[in-house]
Amino acid sequence: MESEKHKGKKIKSGRAAMPESAEGMEVLHDSRANGAEDEEYDMGMDAGADADAEATKTSTTGVGMRPQKDRFLPVSILVAAIIVGGSVVFATFYHGMGLSAAPGAGDAGAVASTTAPAGDVGTGTSASDTAAIMQLGPRDAILGNANASVTIVEYGDYQCPYCGEFFSQTEPSIVSDYINTGKAKMVFRNFAFLGPESTAAAEAAECAEDQNKLWAYHDALYNAKVGDDEKGGSEDDGFFTRALFIQLAGDVGMDVNTFTTCIDSDKYATTVADEKTTASALGIDSTPTFSINGTQILGAEPLSTFQQAINAAL
Numbered sequence: 001m002e003s004e005k006h007k008g009k010k011i012k013s014g015r016a017a018m019p020e021s022a023e024g025m026e027v028l029h030d031s032r033a034n035g036a037e038d039e040e041y042d043m044g045m046d047a048g049a050d051a052d053a054e055a056t057k058t059s060t061t062g063v064g065m066r067p068q069k070d071r072f073l074p075v076s077i078l079v080a081a082i083i084v085g086g087s088v089v090f091a092t093f094y095h096g097m098g099l100s101a102a103p104g105a106g107d108a109g110a111v112a113s114t115t116a117p118a119g120d121v122g123t124g125t126s127a128s129d130t131a132a133i134m135q136l137g138p139r140d141a142i143l144g145n146a147n148a149s150v151t152i153v154e155y156g157d158y159q160c161p162y163c164g165e166f167f168s169q170t171e172p173s174i175v176s177d178y179i180n181t182g183k184a185k186m187v188f189r190n191f192a193f194l195g196p197e198s199t200a201a202a203e204a205a206e207c208a209e210d211q212n213k214l215w216a217y218h219d220a221l222y223n224a225k226v227g228d229d230e231k232g233g234s235e236d237d238g239f240f241t242r243a244l245f246i247q248l249a250g251d252v253g254m255d256v257n258t259f260t261t262c263i264d265s266d267k268y269a270t271t272v273a274d275e276k277t278t279a280s281a282l283g284i285d286s287t288p289t290f291s292i293n294g295t296q297i298l299g300a301e302p303l304s305t306f307q308q309a310i311n312a313a314l
Contacts, residue, residue, distance in 0.1 A: 126283075129282045129283050130294045131294075132282055133153055133282055134153065134291060134293070134294060136151070139271070140187045141187070141188070141209050141212075141214035141215060142185050142186070142187060143175075143179055143185060143187070143188075144175075144178075144182070144184060144185035145185055148183060149183070149184075149313070149314065150178070150185070150292065150293055150313045150314060151185055151187065151292070151293060152184055152185070152186040152187070152290060152292050152306075153187045153189065153290065153292075154166075154186065154187070154189065154289070155189050155284050155287060155288065155289045156188060156189075156287050156288045157190075157192050157193060157198045157287045158202065158205070158221045158222065158225060158240070159195065159198045159201070159225060159235045159236070160198075162288060162300040163222070163287050163288045164222055164226040165300040166300040167222040167226065168222070168226050169300070169303075170300065170301075170303050170306060173303050174186070174306055174310075177307075178310055188214070188215075189275060189279065190202035190206075190275045191275070191284055191287050192272055192275075193287070194287075195236035196236060197235070197236050197238075197239070198240075199269075199272055199273075200240055200242075200245070201221055201245070202268075202275075203263060203266065203269060203271075203272050204248075204249075204259075204263050205221065206267075206268035206271055206272065207259050207262035207263050207267065207268060208249065208259065210258075210262060211254045211255060211258065213249075213252050216252040216253070217248060217249070217254075220251055220252055224239075224244065224248065225239065225240070242263065242264075245263055246259065246260055246263075286299070288300060292306070292309040292313055293313035295309045295312070295313065297309060
């Protein structure tokens with residue numbers, strides 16, 4: 001599971017295209033090697049002819065003359081070996097550099113470098129997963145105009161410090177500029193994976209939704225946890241307790257008795273667990289993760305990153 005300790009980011013790097021012409025390169029290598037072997041064969045034939053000539057010369061000059069053919073044959077073999085070795089080295093280097101024949105030359109094509117720049121904005125998951133993420137359900141509490149053309153879906157964990165950073169530093173501007181103006185709507189979904197207190201907070205928030213107080217309670221939970229973090233708090237440090245959940249419920253105007261009955265009965269334990277399972281199946285593995293009309297943003301990115309995605313979707 002991806003930890004949110006690096007601003008919840010998961011860097012997406014493109015992958016360089018593998019040469020499609022590997023088979024063609026092997027043909028090139030073989031042709032060069034075969035050429036060298038042909039040359040060796042020709043040189044061997046020449047050496048054989050020289051040998052015949054030397055044999056004739058020896059027979060006419062007498063037994064005392066030393067045949068010269070032994071000196072030329074090793075030289076020809078050495079030269080041929082150098083040529084073959086050179087062709088192998090060249091072919092290996094040629095192939096290793098990712099070079100290929102010109103486009104259209106049989107199966108060999110131009111090798112394209114398609115390494116994508118690293119970043120935190122992209123299409124994210126598959127088209128079908130993206131469609132599923134953007135499909136709103138009956139438990140999705142909408143912040144803003146339900147008919148807004150832009151939908152912002154956030155997957156978060158109430159203990160995630162970078163979710164808290166987004167909440168306190170970026171979300172207020174998005175709400176004032178896009179939510180309150182009717183340009184966009186926002187949905188928060190639980191991805192409670194950081195520990196038991198994350199799960200307990202998510203279940204409490206689901207109980208708040210029963211009283212149409214999800215967003216007010218969402219804000220209360222994050223405000224409280226951001227304050228805890230600023231004092232040196234951490235995940236599962238004992239901050240999120242039953243008493244705090246009940247206190248926050250009263251602070252946002254809920255019926256405290258109804259809320260207390262809800263959290264004590266573990267009414268939404270299965271719902272929160274299923275949310276995590278469903279999100280994981282859709283490719284969500286870190287918090288915060290956002291999908292803005294299908295454009296995915298990973299981590300507590302600057303406001304400008306969200307503005308770019310929202311404006312592009314308008």
